[in-house]
Amino acid sequence: MIAFIALLCWMFALLCHGLLQPKIQRLLGVGCKHRALLQGLRLVLPLAALAVCMRQPMPLALLLWLGMFSLGGLMAGGMLSVASVRARKPRAEA
Amino acid sequence: MRDILRNRMGWLHTWVGFVSGLVLVVVFTGGTLAMFDTEITRWMQPELAMLPQAPLTAEGLNHAGEQVQALREKEQTVFLALPSVRDPVLRILHYDGHAFVGPALDPRDGTDLNVRQTQGGQLFFDLHQSLYRGPVWGNMVTEVVGIGLLVAVLSGLIIHFRNLVPDLVLFRPFAAPGRAWLDAHLMAGVLMLPFIVMITYTGVVIHGPRLFPMISNGHGGKAGRPGHDRAHDAAPFAPLAPMWKQAEAVFGEGNIGFIRFEPRAVSFYRSDAADFVMTRDRVDFSPRDGQQIGVKRDERGDQSLGGIIRGLHYVRWGTLGLRWLYFICGAIGSAMMSAGLVLFVIKYRRTHGGTVRLALAEALTLAVTLGLPLASLGFLWSNRLIDPSLAHRELLEAKVFFLLWLCALLHGVLRSCTGLVRTAWREQAWGIAALGCGLPLLDVVSRRATAFTPGLDVYLAVDACAFGIGILALWGQSMIVHDR
Numbered sequence: 295m296i297a298f299i300a301l302l303c304w305m306f307a308l309l310c311h312g313l314l315q316p317k318i319q320r321l322l323g324v325g326c327k328h329r330a331l332l333q334g335l336r337l338v339l340p341l342a343a344l345a346v347c348m349r350q351p352m353p354l355a356l357l358l359w360l361g362m363f364s365l366g367g368l369m370a371g372g373m374l375s376v377a378s379v380r381a382r383k384p385r386a387e388a
Numbered sequence: 389m390r391d392i393l394r395n396r397m398g399w400l401h402t403w404v405g406f407v408s409g410l411v412l413v414v415v416f417t418g419g420t421l422a423m424f425d426t427e428i429t430r431w432m433q434p435e436l437a438m439l440p441q442a443p444l445t446a447e448g449l450n451h452a453g454e455q456v457q458a459l460r461e462k463e464q465t466v467f468l469a470l471p472s473v474r475d476p477v478l479r480i481l482h483y484d485g486h487a488f489v490g491p492a493l494d495p496r497d498g499t500d501l502n503v504r505q506t507q508g509g510q511l512f513f514d515l516h517q518s519l520y521r522g523p524v525w526g527n528m529v530t531e532v533v534g535i536g537l538l539v540a541v542l543s544g545l546i547i548h549f550r551n552l553v554p555d556l557v558l559f560r561p562f563a564a565p566g567r568a569w570l571d572a573h574l575m576a577g578v579l580m581l582p583f584i585v586m587i588t589y590t591g592v593v594i595h596g597p598r599l600f601p602m603i604s605n606g607h608g609g610k611a612g613r614p615g616h617d618r619a620h621d622a623a624p625f626a627p628l629a630p631m632w633k634q635a636e637a638v639f640g641e642g643n644i645g646f647i648r649f650e651p652r653a654v655s656f657y658r659s660d661a662a663d664f665v666m667t668r669d670r671v672d673f674s675p676r677d678g679q680q681i682g683v684k685r686d687e688r689g690d691q692s693l694g695g696i697i698r699g700l701h702y703v704r705w706g707t708l709g710l711r712w713l714y715f716i717c718g719a720i721g722s723a724m725m726s727a728g729l730v731l732f733v734i735k736y737r738r739t740h741g742g743t744v745r746l747a748l749a750e751a752l753t754l755a756v757t758l759g760l761p762l763a764s765l766g767f768l769w770s771n772r773l774i775d776p777s778l779a780h781r782e783l784l785e786a787k788v789f790f791l792l793w794l795c796a797l798l799h800g801v802l803r804s805c806t807g808l809v810r811t812a813w814r815e816q817a818w819g820i821a822a823l824g825c826g827l828p829l830l831d832v833v834s835r836r837a838t839a840f841t842p843g844l845d846v847y848l849a850v851d852a853c854a855f856g857i858g859i860l861a862l863w864g865q866s867m868i869v870h871d872r
Contacts, residue, residue, distance in 0.1 A: 297713075309557075311556060312557040318557075353700070354707070357713070360582040360586075364580050364582065364583055364720070368576070368579055370557045371557040371559050371575050374557055375560070378560065379562060
């Protein structure tokens, strides 16, 4: 459960990070309406993941936190890729 | 100035990355599979599926001790591995040059379970550690390519320094093939950076003393490996059960990993799973009367640091979830390196297309990227198809593995030289799909006569992984067709 929560925290944090990048915004065809909110989440969620992981003994907590960063990042990257492919289709058809 | 540095680092990353990468994909894939070496060995000994989970008894241990004694009288050097959560049987093991092999015994009464002999998951461990080439040359090569990986990581960081953070989760599958592969390589590389740096650094440090014997602290050589001591004195020793109880009183219940028999002592070693710091702490007993001689603990300081590094790398103390995390990170690391190899051949295809050198590079890339999983699945198939009672069958299984891998390389060379490298990728992907998707069926059929009982166990896990790899290969080959 701890790993799952940490994974979700990292995934949403990196999703926010992705949405803040101009390249990804262009790929998705979106602007950045909630910049401050995304920046806040990007900062807070990894710390929340760390706080959750710290319920495990060291060094398991640290390994879990770093491992979930990797997996969460891949999941966020995968979701943004799927979204960018979908956003690309209507533009290509038009 | 900055561009000159980036160009130099680009050259370094390309060539060190490619040459080391060919070996590193093998090392990483082997290490990834070795994370579950014990479980793979259990899958490859289906006779164990019938055995109920039972604790070790004094009778079982004493009976096992008698069998060890009989082997020592024949001047065989063996040690006794005690049951654990991961491997619930007693094993009398000896080192055959590549793996620890030997009979498995029932923990309840010490009777031989007559399991088929196999190197099992330890083949992957040996492949990871020394490329199956022994502790001198094999270790040296893995050590050198490990350092090569650290160089490649550092140069890669310098090249992409400006875009590392902004492009952290950027992947454009619809971009040109080179760009898409680069995105995949970068994204996986940067996200896996903590794991890759940690696992490579600890791996290099663990085997550093082999490359630099002048800094050896006694952990790098073979001297500490159980099973290597000669059985000089085969005088009978006292029953093991009372010693075991005393050893458990020192290290805690269930924390004894293995028992080593030496002329002047019977040593009970603490299990690697007992603590994060991996040590060779032991309790010694007199073999004649079973009296405790003493408790030897690794000293603090550099040995403790070595124990931390080994604990981080081998993660034998870890929970099942943590081992899965290492497994997934290792698999993604292998894929990232394979993507780097593919990028290399794509880059040089433009300028060196049609040359023998490029064909060889393409064939080698194919052999480590798809040939290795193909051979690994073939190894699992051979385990169920070779007669369980055949003498030295474990060596035959290993031969099947290397023969299949060689065939994959030759297939790649032939196809690359005739300009059909994409066909070669598709054909090998089809091979993986057939072997992977067929493995669960083979498992069910080959275990039907003995002990097929569906459940959440190592058999289901191995079958599911093989099936998943098969499906992934099917998808991959369809992507190659689509990309055409």
